Amino acid sequence: MATQHFTLHHDGVTIPVSRGGRGRPLVLCPGLNATRAGLRELTRLLRRHHDVVTFDLRGHGLASAASRYSFAAFLGDLGAVMAELGRFGVTGAPLLAGYSMGADLAVHFAAGHPGAVRGLVLVDGANPVPEPFLTEADLPILRAMWADLAARQRAEPDRARRVSLTAEEILAVNAEIDAVRAGILGRYERIGVPVHLVMSTSMAGDSGEEPAPRFNRNWRAGVERLVRACPRVTVSWLDAGHDLVLTHAPEIARIVRAAG
Template identity: 65%
Template sequence: MVGMTTTDDAARPARGDGTTRHFTVHHDGVTIPVSRGGRGRPLVLCPGLNSTQADLRELIALLRRDHEVIAFDLRGHGVTSSAAGRYRFEAFLSDLGAVLAEVGRLVPSTPPLLVGYSLGADLAVHHASEHPDAVAGLVLVDGANPLPEPFVSEADLAEFLALAEDLAARRESLLTAREIHDLNLEIDLVRSGILDRYRKIDRPVSMIMSTSIAGDSAEGRAPRHNRLWRAGVERLVREWPHVATHWLDADHRLVFTHARDVARIIRTH
C-alpha cells in the first residue's frame, strides 16, 4: 500500500526556487523520503546504488531552476532510511514505481521527465518499458548500458567484493558488502537483456555517459571496462540511432564532478 505524509515543518527555502516540501511514501514495509521543489515541468530524479538526495544536492539545485524536481532515496539509503527485507533490483524498481504513482497523484496532468543515475537509469528504463505513458521522456546518466558481455568478469570478482566492502564500511547505506556485491552482479544480468526493454519505449531517450567509467588508468581493469562501456552504448545506438548520446570526460562520479554539465544537457531534452 502506498501512502503519503506531508511534513510541513521540514519545508525550507530552495535557493530562490520557492519552497522544498518533504513527504514520505510508505511502500512494501519501507518509508521512502521524498523532496519536491523548483519550478517548471516536473522531473523525477532516481539515484543510484549508494547515492542519495543529499549526495545529489548540487545537481538537484541546478535542475530546480527549470524543473519542479521530485527526488527520493531508495530503500536502505539516506539518513532517514528504514531497513528492508530485500535489496534486489525488483525491490528498488517497486520503490521507483511507488514514488511515480504518488507523483501522478500530485501532478496528474503532466507526466514527468524521468532522470536516472547509474542503477537509477536501469530502473528508469524498466519502469518506462512497462508504463510508457507514465513518463514524458528519459535521461539516463551512466547506466542502463546494454553491455555486450558482463562488466564484472570472473577475474574481477575479488576486486569488486573489496570495493563493496569499502562502500559498506562507509555506511552510506544499510546494505551489507555482500548485498552490494550481489546487486552489482544482478545489474550485469539485467543489462544483458535491457535492449528488449528499449524496444518497448516510445518516448525520447537521452544518455549522458562517462568516457572513463573505471578511471583513466592504462593498467588493471580500467581499460577493459572503459572499452566495454563505450561498446555497450555503440550497440544501443546502432539499433536505436534516435537515442541522443552525450559523453563527458569523467568517471562514474560525473553527477558530482560535472553537475553543471549534466544539468545543462538535461535542460536540452
C-alpha cells in the first residue's frame, strides 16, 4: 500500500496523519519530543506486516503549534486520531503502540475506551515508577538538559523533525507525566486486552554517574511493580537507552509483530 496522507483539525490544531503498509491495523503514537520523521525507521519496519497509522502530536513535526501543551491535550490528539480511523480507511480495532509519553497516552486511551483496541505495545513509557523523576535535587540537571534539547529541536533544519515546545513547557509536561505515572496502575487494571512492554535497561544512560544509576533503578523497579500488580502484562527488556526506537528498531518491530 502506498503511503496516504491526511489532515485532521482538532482543538485548534492541525494534526498530520500518515497511513501505509499491509496487514492488521496498528496505530503508532509518538511521545514527547518525538516525531513521525524521527520514528521513520521503526514505522518502515512495522509496515512490512501491519497497516500503520501514525501522526505528529501538537507542536511536534508537521503538526501546528498550540496555545497549551499538557498531558490531557496530547491525549486529546490521540483520541481525535482514533476517532477518525474509519475516515482514513482503517477497519477493525487496531493494535495501539506508543513510545515514551505515547505509551502513557495509549494506556489512558485504552482504559477509557473498552473495545477500541485489540492490544497495547508500550515502548519505554507508562511505567508506574515508585519514585518521581522530578525532584528539587535533580531539577537543575534536568532543566539544563531540556533547555539544550529545546534549543536544538527548535533550530532543527528539517521541519518534520522540529519540536516547538520550550524548555519550560517540556519541564511542565514531564511534571505532569510524573503525576500520571503515580496513578497509572489503576488504568492498567481497567484494560482487558493484551499488554506488552518493551523497556530499556538504561533509560537514563549508562554513564555510571548519578543520577543515571538511580533513575535506571527506579525504571526497573516500576516495571517490577507493574508485573506484580498485573501479572498478565508481559515485558521484553532491551540493552539500550531511552532512544531504543532509533537504536533497536528491528528488535522492536519483531516484538510488535509477535504481539499481533
